Amino acid sequence: xxxAPREVWITGIGIVSCLGxxxxxxxxxxxxxxxxxxxxxxxxxxxxxxxxxxxxxxIPKKGDQRQMEAWQRIGVYAAGLALADAGVxxxxxxxxxxxxxxxxxGGERDIAVDGTILSNRGKAADPGAFLNERLMxxxxxxxxxxxxxxxxxxxxxxxxxxxxxxxTFMGEESAGVDAVRIAHARIADGQSELALVGGSxxxxxxxxxxxxxxxxxxxxxxxxxxxxxxxxxxxGSLGAFLVLEARDHxxxxxxxxxxxxxxxxxxxxxxxxxxxxxxxxxxxxxxAPRTTSPGLAIVSGAMGAEPxxxxxxxxxxxxxxxxxxxxxxxxxxxxxxxxxxxIALASLALGREKVFPPATTSGIEQGYEGPLDRIVVTAVGxxxxxxxxxxxRAT
Amino acid sequence: MTSLRxxxxxxxVVVTGMGIITSLGAGKADNWAKLSAGNSGIRRISRFANDGxxxxxxxxxxxxxxxxxxxxxxxxxxxxxxxQEAIGEAGIGRSGDFPGPLFLAVAPxxxxxxxxxxxxAASGANDTVGYDDLxxxxxxxxxxxIHERCLFGSVAEHLADRFGTKGSPISVSTxxxxxxxxxxxxxxxxxxxxxxxxxxxxxxGSVNPEALIRFSLLSALSTSNNPPEGxxxxxxxxxxxxxxxxxxxxxxxxxYDSAKARGAKILGVLAGxxxxxxxxxxxxxxxxxxxxxxxxxxxIADAGLTPDDIDYVNPHGTGTPENDKMEYLGISTVLGERAxxxxxxxxxxxxxxxxxxxxxxxxxxxxxxxxxxxIPPTIxxxxxxxxxxxxxxxxxxxxxxxxxxxxxxxxxxxxxxSLIFGTAP
Numbered sequence: 061x062x063x064a065p066r067e068v069w070i071t072g073i074g075i076v077s078c079l080g081x082x083x084x085x086x087x088x089x090x091x092x093x094x095x096x097x098x099x100x101x102x103x104x105x106x107x108x109x110x111x112x113x114x115x116x117x118x119i120p121k122k123g124d125q126r127q128m129e130a131w132q133r134i135g136v137y138a139a140g141l142a143l144a145d146a147g148v149x150x151x152x153x154x155x156x157x158x159x160x161x162x163x164x165x166g167g168e169r170d171i172a173v174d175g176t177i178l179s180n181r182g183k184a185a186d187p188g189a190f191l192n193e194r195l196m197x198x199x200x201x202x203x204x205x206x207x208x209x210x211x212x213x214x215x216x217x218x219x220x221x222x223x224x225x226x227x228t229f230m231g232e233e234s235a236g237v238d239a240v241r242i243a244h245a246r247i248a249d250g251q252s253e254l255a256l257v258g259g260s261x262x263x264x265x266x267x268x269x270x271x272x273x274x275x276x277x278x279x280x281x282x283x284x285x286x287x288x289x290x291x292x293x294x295x296g297s298l299g300a301f302l303v304l305e306a307r308d309h310x311x312x313x314x315x316x317x318x319x320x321x322x323x324x325x326x327x328x329x330x331x332x333x334x335x336x337x338x339x340x341x342x343x344x345x346x347x348a349p350r351t352t353s354p355g356l357a358i359v360s361g362a363m364g365a366e367p368x369x370x371x372x373x374x375x376x377x378x379x380x381x382x383x384x385x386x387x388x389x390x391x392x393x394x395x396x397x398x399x400x401x402x403i404a405l406a407s408l409a410l411g412r413e414k415v416f417p418p419a420t421t422s423g424i425e426q427g428y429e430g431p432l433d434r435i436v437v438t439a440v441g442x443x444x445x446x447x448x449x450x451x452x453r454a455t
Numbered sequence: 456m457t458s459l460r461x462x463x464x465x466x467x468v469v470v471t472g473m474g475i476i477t478s479l480g481a482g483k484a485d486n487w488a489k490l491s492a493g494n495s496g497i498r499r500i501s502r503f504a505n506d507g508x509x510x511x512x513x514x515x516x517x518x519x520x521x522x523x524x525x526x527x528x529x530x531x532x533x534x535x536x537x538x539q540e541a542i543g544e545a546g547i548g549r550s551g552d553f554p555g556p557l558f559l560a561v562a563p564x565x566x567x568x569x570x571x572x573x574x575x576a577a578s579g580a581n582d583t584v585g586y587d588d589l590x591x592x593x594x595x596x597x598x599x600x601i602h603e604r605c606l607f608g609s610v611a612e613h614l615a616d617r618f619g620t621k622g623s624p625i626s627v628s629t630x631x632x633x634x635x636x637x638x639x640x641x642x643x644x645x646x647x648x649x650x651x652x653x654x655x656x657x658x659x660g661s662v663n664p665e666a667l668i669r670f671s672l673l674s675a676l677s678t679s680n681n682p683p684e685g686x687x688x689x690x691x692x693x694x695x696x697x698x699x700x701x702x703x704x705x706x707x708x709x710x711y712d713s714a715k716a717r718g719a720k721i722l723g724v725l726a727g728x729x730x731x732x733x734x735x736x737x738x739x740x741x742x743x744x745x746x747x748x749x750x751x752x753x754x755i756a757d758a759g760l761t762p763d764d765i766d767y768v769n770p771h772g773t774g775t776p777e778n779d780k781m782e783y784l785g786i787s788t789v790l791g792e793r794a795x796x797x798x799x800x801x802x803x804x805x806x807x808x809x810x811x812x813x814x815x816x817x818x819x820x821x822x823x824x825x826x827x828x829x830i831p832p833t834i835x836x837x838x839x840x841x842x843x844x845x846x847x848x849x850x851x852x853x854x855x856x857x858x859x860x861x862x863x864x865x866x867x868x869x870x871x872x873s874l875i876f877g878t879a880p
Contacts, residue, residue: 105590127737160732164628165607166563171586178575178584188504188664191568195668196507204669205737205867209563209607209628214868217734223746226732226870227636230563231608231626238625242640249647266586270574271566273593275602280594326623328615443603444612445623 068247069310069317069454072146072303073404074138074258077391078108078296082141085111087408090416095390097283097294098264104280105273107263108392110297113137124219129168129206130297132215135260135397138299139216142256146303147315149220154313157224159252160213161243163235163259163396164228167207169267173198212260222256233361234326234445235259236399241324241447243304253309257302258401261394263295277365277442285389285420287373291366293442296392300401317454319407323347326447336371337378339446340438344379347436347450353382355433357415359406360386363393365442372440376424383428389419399439399447406435406451413453459711459880461726462759465646467880468725471714472545472707474537475819477806478514478700482540487823490831491852495684495805497698503664510676512683513662514700514807521660523569529660530561531610533703538618538656541705545719547652548619555652557620558640559611560633562659562811566605574598610658620654630866631771633657634704634814635874639728641708651713657815658703667699673738675775685835687808689772689801690779690847692840697773700807704815711880721879723822726859727758733869740781746871747785751861754873755789760859762790765797765875767830767855769821769862772801773808782863783843798855800848804834814864814872821860821876829854 075082078096079089088094098109115133118140119125125133143149148158177194184190205211210228217223229235229242239257246252262268272278272293279292304321325343329335344351358376362369376384387402394401409415413432418425432453439447459467475482478496479489489496496514502524505511519536521529548554577595578588592598603609611624629636634657641653670676677696679686688694714721731753733746740747755762770782787794802820809816824830833847860876 166565174571175583175585178571178589179582181572186504186506189506191664192504192507192668195665196672199665199668199672201672202737204673207563207565208630208867210630210633210866210868210870211737213732214737214870217732217869218737221734223732223734223869225730226629226868227640228628229625230561230628231611231624232606234608234623235626238623241623242625245647245649246643251643251647266590267566270586270589270593271602271605273590274574274598274605276594276596276599277602278594328612328623330616441608443606444608447623 066248066250067307068244068321069305069307070302070319070321070407071305071310071315071317072142073318073407074141074145074301075401075404076110076113076134076138077298078110079390080111081113083408086405090390093417093419102269105269105278106283106294108294108296109264110134119219127202127205128215131167131260131262132206132212134262134297134299135212136215136219138260139256139301140220142301142303143220152221154254155221158222159225159255160216160222161239161257162213162228163239164209164212164230165396166209168265170203171266232395233398233439233441236396237326237439237447240399240449241326244321244324247304247306253306255304257304258300259397260299261297261397263297263392263394268295279364286362286364286369286386287420287422287424289364293363293365293393296394298391298394298397298401300397300404302400302403319410320452320454321449322452323450329446331444336368336440336446337374340372340375343448350434350450354430357383357432357435359402359435359437360384361398361402361439362386363388363442368440368442372438373424383415384425385416402437403449403451406437410435410451410453467711468642468645468708469711469714470706470722470725470822471709471719472541473722473819473822474540474705475816476516476533476537477702477809477816478516479806481536483823490802490805490820491829493832493834493850493852495834497683497686497807499683502662509671509678510667511680512686512698514698515662516701525567525569526660526663527564527604527610530658531613533660534610534614534656534658535617537703537705538614538654541707542618545707547707552619553654555620555650555654556622556644557611557615557624558637558653558655559614559624559626560637560657560811560815561610561626562661563628564605564607567663570601570605628811629870630868631810632814632864632866632870632872633811634816635864635872637815638706638818638874639872642725642728645708645710652707652709654705655708655815656705657812659810659812660701661810662699662701670699677774687774687804688835689774689804689833690840690843690845691836692838694774694776694779696775698807700809702806702809702812702816704812704819706818723825724877724880726877727754727875729754729757729873731871733871738867739777744781744784744788746869747781748788750871751785751789751873754861754875758875760875764859765861767824767857767860768797768799769817769860770799770801771863771865772803774803779843783845795844796846798830798848799845800830800833802831817862818874821862825857825860825876825878828857
């Protein structure tokens, strides 16, 4: 898997989160150990709120903005940043054959409509008829289009003109890993030259809190960095897209690499005890000999759900003296886009040949001032799915 | 043994197992008998109250009981049944040990009304119930099953658990093209040499009040409720929308070499896949048909064929005014004068639109068409649309020589996928 037949470069990143918009804002936020938390709005659940975006910069038509809910706007915005970063924005020839894989969940519910129905349905003479009546009259006709998973990709096609192909993967964290894996594999094999891959997540939503809290996975009360929690995720709003490109294709158009994406692996451990640690270890071993220190760091997607995070911690302890950084302590957990975000942040660190400082004094994250030319990015789903990527300094 | 490659030097991808469920019934034999007899699976919805609805019909799969009803649960049960049928026919691997990845087309998953009402009841709220109340109840530890059921990835995980597919299973949505995209992903994985076999499944059990109302509010559904079996009228002048339907289909894809080596019966060849997204509008095709035309051309080229080689089209053929008009523009632009003579018949006239499953369901029917050398009809074709000059195989199946079939799938969000099938080499 390492040294795929054709080298895959990352030639653009587009990222937005509670730390800001774009590469520099994220680097400064990480370097400054900035934690942005809104503890009040969804109390007792803290969330990492998205910075305000000037949507007009990436979604120029107000009509397009109105046709989307927040999760789609975040994604279309981040996709625009990535295309601009790669120097392909507005280039109809390239966009016309650019492949796209989006990792997506679903869109926002109309919370008020749900509340009205839940409050009154039990009192209705005919609950079935009541539900039909309220939905028929209260649902905004185009809300469905803002909820459909594949309409993030659809909106990227409309707003930015990416049309070579359009595929949407669903399935929380794993969707994000496999989107990058398949985009990478297609380029490595010659099925694709240029691809946009990533996703978005609006964590400032009661309906999502409800889903994950039902699983017992949400942190209540005071915010803590992920390694200091005894279980519990904090939702984050984030958008992250990568432009992946065959090395030859990038060189032919004079595009520079931010980093090289050398390998993307995913597993389905099924989660009997110890399986996450085992799956991560197996993938890690398959990256040998690229996993030697010094020069190596790990950007972890750990988010605090248990037993996922405890098992990842056991894996991290087993790999020895490698600096570890869990970005979830700053960004919160965004499920589908988290892996692309962490690959983007890894490429920033590689470009600067420097690891950002630890977020926690819990011991698992240690300061590191040594050389840096490779980063392994981890992804462990809060419920299922495991993944690794190897990102290397492009030379 | 020398490896069989296509014209582009890629491994040839064949089908060695198929499974299907539609509103017509379960299994290939029952479905093909009814489909080729021109039977309709569209009926009055009995699953929930029809009061106040403009559309009261659908192609529901009522013979797979799910109580209390949950669309994702029905989708999962149907997916299990069709995967079992397909793997059984292929005779591949050992029980619970399928030797390849899973690609699943599945409707977007969400918390459904019965789940929400369970949480509302547990909240103890009396007068008004809001998300604050639901969130007071959700963390009690009693609702882990709702969490698991309502994750986007859990249908695929459960299938992978049961059939032992390899690696991380991929759940895909390209709206009403999802089934075709799942197959395309399987074809690509085999062509890359990552896998010798892949299990591709499409499933959709979406007929619940909110899903029906969403399509209804977009004016996408037929309101010709009486009689139900007459509602889906693809290519007719009086067509007035699609009919929502449920179903599932599974295919075992395999490299030709792998199938040959184990002596498997080859049911057909997956010769080509094409795709091109439309950037015009969220629900409508570009009026010049550019994306549909490009998609069809990409698929034919990928198969190493020319438009003249296509001798049957299994169209998307939903029966909405917009789709059928644009699909005619697309097919007639690519096939030219031959568009008037190549048979183009819509399965959806009988089984309705199985949404996320449609691309997989219609792949199975396309391959059965090749196997039987018999073209299923477009039923309810009583008032031809003079602007759509297809030979729609009106109302009655027809024996014909069929060697290369194209199946189209188009979806909201500018999704277009075309697949090309051929007979065993």
